[in-house]
Amino acid sequence: MTRRISLTQYLIEQQRQHGHIPQELRLLIEVVARACKRIAISVTKGALGEVLGTAGSENVQGEIQKKLDIIANEVLIEANEWGGHLAAMASEEMEGIYLVPNRFPKGEYLLMFDPLDGSSNIDVNVSIGTIFSVLKKAEGSKGVSEDDFLQPGKQQVAAGYCVYGPQTTLVLTFGAGVAMFTLDREQGSFVLTQEGVKIPEDTKEFAINMSNMRHWDAPVKRYIDECLAGEEGPRGKNFNMRWIASMVADVHRILTRGGVFMYPWDRREPNKAGKLRLMYEANPMAFLVEQAGGAATNARQRIMDLTPTQLHERVAVVLGSKNEVERVTAYHLDSA
Numbered sequence: 001m002t003r004r005i006s007l008t009q010y011l012i013e014q015q016r017q018h019g020h021i022p023q024e025l026r027l028l029i030e031v032v033a034r035a036c037k038r039i040a041i042s043v044t045k046g047a048l049g050e051v052l053g054t055a056g057s058e059n060v061q062g063e064i065q066k067k068l069d070i071i072a073n074e075v076l077i078e079a080n081e082w083g084g085h086l087a088a089m090a091s092e093e094m095e096g097i098y099l100v101p102n103r104f105p106k107g108e109y110l111l112m113f114d115p116l117d118g119s120s121n122i123d124v125n126v127s128i129g130t131i132f133s134v135l136k137k138a139e140g141s142k143g144v145s146e147d148d149f150l151q152p153g154k155q156q157v158a159a160g161y162c163v164y165g166p167q168t169t170l171v172l173t174f175g176a177g178v179a180m181f182t183l184d185r186e187q188g189s190f191v192l193t194q195e196g197v198k199i200p201e202d203t204k205e206f207a208i209n210m211s212n213m214r215h216w217d218a219p220v221k222r223y224i225d226e227c228l229a230g231e232e233g234p235r236g237k238n239f240n241m242r243w244i245a246s247m248v249a250d251v252h253r254i255l256t257r258g259g260v261f262m263y264p265w266d267r268r269e270p271n272k273a274g275k276l277r278l279m280y281e282a283n284p285m286a287f288l289v290e291q292a293g294g295a296a297t298n299a300r301q302r303i304m305d306l307t308p309t310q311l312h313e314r315v316a317v318v319l320g321s322k323n324e325v326e327r328v329t330a331y332h333l334d335s336a
């Protein structure tokens with residue numbers, strides 16, 4: 001029988017053998033994983049736990065909050081403020097940064113998260129997830145402010161997500177490949193189920209919200225038209241489409257079998273930004289995808305090279321199989 005490796009064992013072995021995970025970071029990720037387990041329990045209870053439906057409030061982006069958005073946010077805050085490895089946190093569901101209260105010990109790390117991605121799928125029992133990203137506070141900086149968070153994604157020291165689907169799967173990178181862990185509900189622990197995750201460079205599958213077609217920019221239309229033309233078209237092959245509308249689940253499919261995911265800028269947004277958030281959606285997913293051999297751009301530039309100017313910055317996203325991402329990006333650069 002193959003040896004079962006728990007998340008804790010995996011992290012300790014990585015720390016010992018490769019030395020690229022400092023102890024504080026390892027413990028911080030364990031706390032995040034514990035919070036994800038608690039969120040998974042709430043998600044699974046559904047109507048029985050009275051966690052479905054709206055909370056009657058709006059977040060900073062003007063989006064209606066679901067009860068589970070708020071529950072997941074509270075679980076992550078409560079678990080992590082206590083852990084002792086963080087200076088501050090930032091969340092899609094909170095306007096400003098959250099400083100670790102003085103009654104707890106503090107550390108050097110900054111944690112960002114989208115507590116519950118795919119909110120529109122909560123009530124319909126479709127996969128949703130938690131996305132997170134870890135940065136380190138600049139050395140020597142006293143206190144902590146929003147400016148400490150405004151670092152390009154290439155400075156992330158860890159990133160991951162937990163998808164709550166038929167299985168609960170935690171996916172992690174520390175910048176040395178991508179590993180996946182499946183929650184063993186009987187044991188209550190995450191077990192390593194895949195290492196060295198690789199996204200195929202080519203694909204025949206794309207993910208985009210087609211209902212926005214009339215708002216798209218010409219290069220996006222060109223790319224999708226060519227995919228839709230199938231074997232007779234310039235691509236000479238038939239494409240399939242998948243769109244779950246939970247980025248976390250769409251990216252999980254891409255890490256599992258390849259594909260390209262796009263949430264491009266479209267004409268509904270006057271300031272050329274996209275819909276998704278740079279700091280807690282695009283950056284962590286870009287880190288994972290690149291670590292699995294894929295690519296991630298804003299249709300023109302590498303996402304992880306962008307320096308954010310504000311916490312809740314939005315960005316266009318094209319990520320997944322390398323050759324497709326490069327093609328979409330080239331169509332945009334050609335049209336400029």
Ligand code: AHM
Pocket residue numbers: 063092114116117118119120209245246247248263
């Ligand atoms: P959320 O963080 O409020 O759930 O919104 C992000 C989601 C992504 O998961 C998904 O890719 C996109 O929004 C879906 O948008 P659309 O409503 O266009 O399908």
Ligand code: MG
Pocket residue numbers: 114116117118247281
């Ligand atoms: Mg989201």
